[in-house]
Amino acid sequence: MDNTKTYEAPVVIYEQLARIGKVVVHPKRIELLDLLCQGERSVEALAAATGLKLTTTSAHLQIMRQARLVDTRREANRVYYKAAGEEVCRFIAALGDLAQARLAEVKQILSEIGSHAETTQRVSRVELLNRVRAGDVVVLDVRPTQEYQAGHIPGAISLPLEHLEARLDEFDPQVEIVAYCRGPLCLLAPQAVATLQQHGRQARCLEDGMPEWRQANLPVAVGSEVSNLRQEFSPTAMTE
């Protein structure tokens, strides 16, 4: 059978797809991409967030850049990376969906950590918007402060998960809390809700997370925001 150009082109196509596949073969690169879907970050910040050495982080970012999945911007000494378009974030979301559909382990991890959280229905974005207007709900952003400042739901309080337990008594058991984080793959909010529920608070997760909120074209606030909890915190405490 002749093996001329007729079949060569499709092979080339698959090699191109594999360039993108190459990015998502390494867990840390998926984590980096997921972070970059939350907003732009410097290399140093990405290294800190993922626990990688700076040089290793940079090496991973080069691989992502070669696949055209990230864009960069230089500002003074710093280079800021971000996801190169919505398609990238949608692809990562599709990867997460597939993993949830096919890998029992993922389902199990999600349900274990968020076992309490998952027994209660998640709050829809529309419902949250209405209740924020009505003022009968506390919105809690449990991501790291940096991500909160890059963009959060207006009126949301920043309380990174690791500080939640120390500040539990600031929450009124009578007022429902809606927590959110990075999205369906992120376990920060389910963990926060589990903790809150264990301590007698009414708490639920928002459906999905911040990137999905953004994609739904809902309002996004940036920077610090004055806390509207009963007790005021000092700004330094808020920004870690």
Added chain:
Amino acid sequence: MDNTKTYEAPVVIYEQLARIGKVVVHPKRIELLDLLCQGERSVEALAAATGLKLTTTSAHLQIMRQARLVDTRREANRVYYKAAGEEVCRFIAALGDLAQARLAEVKQILSEIGSHAETTQRVSRVELLNRVRAGDVVVLDVRPTQEYQAGHIPGAISLPLEHLEARLDEFDPQVEIVAYCRGPLCLLAPQAVATLQQHGRQARCLEDGMPEWRQANLPVAVGSEVSNLRQEFSPTAMTE
């Protein structure tokens, strides 16, 4: 900063996602998955289709099986593989979309090969259905015969691309031809249309390919089908 279980769970999640990412890091595995989205295949058939040795093919399939992206069925001596659900095919489609959006090379390959084909609008599934009923169009399946037999558009003629040139004179220049293949990543139909147009035939591509036709819940025929071209071919010629 404490590095206890708080941040451990998300890491585990990304490792699970990387299990799936691992599948699409190799061009041949993407090709195999794309083939398996066309219908089930024996290991031997997959080896033949991709040009891999049998043992290599089997090794790739094991990796895909570990990621739960394929299901198997044994029938006598043969083991038949298929994509483990629609999510798998949607994921491969998402990968293709992302590649098209981000990689200029992919756009270029697609437009080069199908340069003529792409200047003319593709035919929508609805339009094709109507015109098949009206009988004023020839539908051409240019995939390998095996894939045609696993499922094709009712009334379509099987003419694998490599035999097209030899049988060009069987097509009436007055009747429009609509060619289809495996989907947006497959270049068989665009190549066929380009060849047909170069020889003075009216030809266009169908939007997407067979998997998308299936997903749209449109009728699918299986097995051989009597040709409805002006000239009849012997069944042996039809089945390679």
Added chain:
DNA sequence: TGTGTTATCCATAGATCTATGGATAACACA
């Protein structure tokens, strides 16, 4: 049971990838 067919398992050479220390580059600011 014996023979033939198809797929998987096993072992391994060679290729590729990953993490990282050290050097270098790009920049701000004195």
Added chain:
DNA sequence: TGTGTTATCCATAGATCTATGGATAACACA
């Protein structure tokens, strides 16, 4: 220009992946 900061480049040891020949397993059929 000199110094400090941030990121990339370079080189490389060690880890992982790929292709494949040979052995084995699972089955049909005599």
